[in-house]
Amino acid sequence: MKKNKVIYICETCGYESIRWLGCCPSCKEWNRFNEKEIEPKKSTATKQRGKLNINVKRLNEITSSNSDRIVTNLNEFNRVMGGGIVKDSITIITAAPGAGKSTLLLQVADDMAQKGYKVLYTSGEESESQIKNRADRILDKVNENIWVFSDTSMDNVLATVENIDPDLIIVDSIQTFTLEEYTSRPGSPIQTMECASELLKIAKDTNRPRAVIMVAQMTKNDEMAGLRALEHLVDTVLIITGESGEELKSLITSKNRFGSTGEMGFFSMTDKGLNSIDNPSEYFITRRDHKELVSGSALTVTKEGTRPIIVEVESLVSTTFTAYPSRIGECLRRDQLNTLISLLEQRAGIKLFDKNVVVKTTGGLKITEQSVNLAIIMSITSSVYNKGIASDTAFIADVGLTGELKKVPSLESRIRELDRMGFSKVYIAKDAVKGNFNTQGIEVIDKKNLKEVIGQVFK
Numbered sequence: 001m002k003k004n005k006v007i008y009i010c011e012t013c014g015y016e017s018i019r020w021l022g023c024c025p026s027c028k029e030w031n032r033f034n035e036k037e038i039e040p041k042k043s044t045a046t047k048q049r050g051k052l053n054i055n056v057k058r059l060n061e062i063t064s065s066n067s068d069r070i071v072t073n074l075n076e077f078n079r080v081m082g083g084g085i086v087k088d089s090i091t092i093i094t095a096a097p098g099a100g101k102s103t104l105l106l107q108v109a110d111d112m113a114q115k116g117y118k119v120l121y122t123s124g125e126e127s128e129s130q131i132k133n134r135a136d137r138i139l140d141k142v143n144e145n146i147w148v149f150s151d152t153s154m155d156n157v158l159a160t161v162e163n164i165d166p167d168l169i170i171v172d173s174i175q176t177f178t179l180e181e182y183t184s185r186p187g188s189p190i191q192t193m194e195c196a197s198e199l200l201k202i203a204k205d206t207n208r209p210r211a212v213i214m215v216a217q218m219t220k221n222d223e224m225a226g227l228r229a230l231e232h233l234v235d236t237v238l239i240i241t242g243e244s245g246e247e248l249k250s251l252i253t254s255k256n257r258f259g260s261t262g263e264m265g266f267f268s269m270t271d272k273g274l275n276s277i278d279n280p281s282e283y284f285i286t287r288r289d290h291k292e293l294v295s296g297s298a299l300t301v302t303k304e305g306t307r308p309i310i311v312e313v314e315s316l317v318s319t320t321f322t323a324y325p326s327r328i329g330e331c332l333r334r335d336q337l338n339t340l341i342s343l344l345e346q347r348a349g350i351k352l353f354d355k356n357v358v359v360k361t362t363g364g365l366k367i368t369e370q371s372v373n374l375a376i377i378m379s380i381t382s383s384v385y386n387k388g389i390a391s392d393t394a395f396i397a398d399v400g401l402t403g404e405l406k407k408v409p410s411l412e413s414r415i416r417e418l419d420r421m422g423f424s425k426v427y428i429a430k431d432a433v434k435g436n437f438n439t440q441g442i443e444v445i446d447k448k449n450l451k452e453v454i455g456q457v458f459k
Contacts, residue, residue: 011188082259088209095240113143120166124176138273173215263305281310293388300375301414308417315379330360347403370398371408405429
């Protein structure tokens with residue numbers, strides 16, 4: 001009889017060794033190796049492999065489960081999931097403490113329960129009474145189709161799944177659960193991966209598919225705790241951004257086998273839970289009369305995933321009384337702001353060496369696209385001249401170091417969003433749109449460089 005093989009695995013990075021090591025050669029952490037026994041595999045003669053009864057299907061004969069979705073009433077959640085929850089999928093969601101992971105999942109559980117689906121909400125961090133208190137706070141009425149189980153044993157969770165037979169299983173959080181056959185502590189790579197693998201088997205069971213949503217803890221570096229292999233294991237990875245106490249929360253998908261990657265949904269945190277912001281273009285701008293001109297404000301369109309969103313950029317320029325003026329960008333990187341200020345000084349002749357410049361967005365949305373650069377510059381220029389820009393005018397273009405306007409991707413869909421929201425003018429780069437592109441109610445003005453745009457807007 002063959003003996004079980006023993007290996008040692010680093011709980012930080014997953015490095016494997018045939019003997020115990022004090023320091024991990026991969027991550028350089030000390031005293032992180034845990035022992036694991038591996039049973040020897042039974043050998044099978046090569047001549048017998050062809051006789052095994054293996055069911056192989058043609059690809060064109062397999063029915064896709066992509067359309068077999070459960071659509072919730074949370075529109076923003078449906079968007080990032082690719083249209084709803086796929087019934088045989090496994091999803092993982094992560095966020096900083098207090099960002100709203102458990103709140104969002106409890107709302108999803110309630111929505112599913114109202115549609116007649118059985119939901120099992122398991123938690124290794126909170127007691128059943130704590131979950132009930134949250135439900136009483138955010139839900140109008142607790143549905144009888146929601147089952148709650150508080151335990152850290154994955155073996156007990158699997159037994160509960162067999163007894164209740166739920167359609168949706170929520171595990172909060174995966175790092176707190178353990179399997180009895182492994183001796184390592186909760187949260188170690190072995191326990192986390194093995195527990196997740198058991199949930200994967202439940203979700204992908206062809207005879208009884210189930211949707212599984214796991215919560216993963218986040219490190220201080222704003223990354224999902226655990227091995228990168230955990231992200232490869234699941235179908236969808238969701239990330240909630242927004243500090244604890246902030247009203248605006250963003251739900252981002254960094255991986256999705258059933259939809260587009262990089263999709264973003266927006267929620268507003270209230271006492272009654274997370275509310276979907278179904279029309280972000282209205283949330284991130286200030287509604288004003290077209291004749292009301294406010295200096296320091298300019299509008300643009302950014303893209304989050306596949307969705308164009310109208311964003312208002314606000315700037316405040318004031319005289320400095322110190323040797324080094326302040327450059328504060330609450331919504332963008334400081335290097336990007338300094339580059340745009342240098343462009344404005346050198347290519348447009350507007351001196352800002354003795355001015356403090358503060359830039360932010362309405363609603364606190366972080367902007368990373370280069371398509372907003374023209375709007376940021378026009379917002380700063382508006383504050384310098386103390387002249388307002390009409391609220392029905394937008395700017396969509398990148399600005400090169402030469403002062404020339406540059407094309408941006410998906411320009412047509414951005415202009416259509418402005419047209420839908422009732423804008424009358426948009427400034428873009430020269431020859432940025434195709435000749436057959438038609439707009440109904442918006443005037444598209446193309447300019448070659450920054451000075452032309454400033455000259456026409458501010459006369």
